[in-house]
Amino acid sequence: MQFNSMYFSATDTTKKVISGIVMNITENIGKEIIVHNVDFTLPEVRKEPVSFSKDDVVILGVPVYAGRVPNILLKYLSTITGNGALAIPVVVYGNRNYDDALIELKHLLEMNGFKVIAAGAFIGEHSFSKTLAKNRPDEKDMAIVSDFANQIYTKMTTQENISxxxxxxxxPYRNYYMPKNKDGSPADIRKVTPKTNSDCINCKLCVDVCPMGSIDYEDVSKLNGICIKCGACIKKCPTQAKYYDNDNYLRHKHELEIDFALRREPELFI
Structure with a gap:
């Protein structure tokens, strides 16, 4: 079998989970295995369709945005062809809820010709926050990642016809989760964009990490496309020069940090 990892991971939490699963599965095999990796976080990679065969195993991860698979990824995900490959879909969410993201990703893969044999929902530090699910996936999470990988390996090697x-x-899937404003009405924060303060050193790192390719190279305070609130430019800025000041965004961020502070644990399906 050829093992493959695929992920969208703006702040590296999904990458950490997927890489951990793949590493632990291949370690079980007991010999050196070459893993084919497709990091489709940046827009150039998403221009190329990917195809697999029945001899492939694909561990694919995406973050959860508003309880669903990020809609900006749907077009790309529909171009990934399974041709009977085995798949393990994984979603990573910021400790609120993964809602219908996992079943949506499972259905997408099945419609594309994959056989889904296991799935998981893991927790990563929330893209809006530095305190909600801080530093997750942590050591405890990665121990669960290892156990999950062991269970997958056992299933693959002990079942003649893998179920x-x-x-x-x-x-049908629930609607995208939407925050509320101070009056209790739905607050649409999709058009909210980050600001840049005077601490910016013009290093262009934010341009390089933006998964939408939206940050202007000549003037990094400008956006030439959409912002998906992935957190990459804010969390990876070396001088903390990027920030949001929209009232509804900040209100939602604060509510998430208060209402969902209780630690949630990964859920495994195998």
Missing amino acids: NVAVKGNT
């Missing part, structure tokens, strides 16, 4: 897996979720 499909069922996951939690609703069909």
